[in-house]
Amino acid sequence: MKKNYFSTFQLILLALFSALVVVAKIALRTPIQLSGHSGIFWMAIVIVGAQVVPKPGAASMIGITSGLLASFLGLGDFGMLDTFLSYALLGIVTDLVLWILGGNAENVVVAVLAATLGHTAKFVVKWIFGLVMDAPIGFVALGLLKAIIGYIVFGALGGFLGWLTLKALRKAGFFAYLAEKR
């Protein structure tokens, strides 16, 4: 019989990480009034998920599933399609960068770069939607640059937080436990 790419156990884990991304978006609040600050939480979750299920496509699965959940919950202010595409592209780009860099998110450089590019991809979707919808140009001249920097910095911080979490999980023996489950 043909073996599925992801096992049922891995799919359950990915679904849990997807739900966590949406819950983090809704429940976790920071007092920082800067664009993309929530990326600290969800990029950490995506990076951890991509390493807990260490297969190309894991981050994409988290992005697509959380995108579906978020769009049906009405998150985002550009509508369902924008919400779905921004979450999905976040996962796909994170996967792509992980693949280019060898896939080991337990390396801090890999985790930070994958999260930074993934989070920036989310902003790119929002920016393209703005262009397509003929949104007015920014009121503040440097508004776009400020937003881009916000997404890059918080994406990188999310990647770093994800790397720290992976390190803690490794120390706690979580990966040895997972190996037994597989």
Next chain:
Amino acid sequence: MDKKRILYVLLGLVAIVSVMLGVDFWQRQQAAALAPADMPPGSIPIFMDGKFVASFIPDDLAQLADASFVDAEEGKTQEGWLLRDVILLYIKESKLKDDTQITVLSSSREKAKSLAWVEVNAEDNMVMFDLSGRGTLKLVSKIPGFDLRDLWIQDVDKIEVVR
């Protein structure tokens, strides 16, 4: 780890950012070429009884007091400048009556909201502009019935005052 691959990823990031900033710069140049001198790119024109009064420009922000509130729906802080203060920068208060209609429009979203001056003027209502992530203005408020994100006016590009 292969340093070349890291470099490719970093170059990819730089390329993405450059394209976005390049397109934004080009849009600003285009808008500046088409708009009158008193309407710099990104500014919000204010009309009174159909006549152009002035453009709300970023330079004017320094004259305005900051305002903020935490929205009840998502618990996010909305931070910016009161619509009342913006209007009073260009229109004398004596020209505004309680029932004067203030309409804030967004052509790209095809949305508009009309409020009476008395509602806009009440500080407790917090009728104000919040700066969105992309740098455009979003009209938000605490007025019951106009206190939800779906109802707020994103990407504002015009203000109309009708007496």
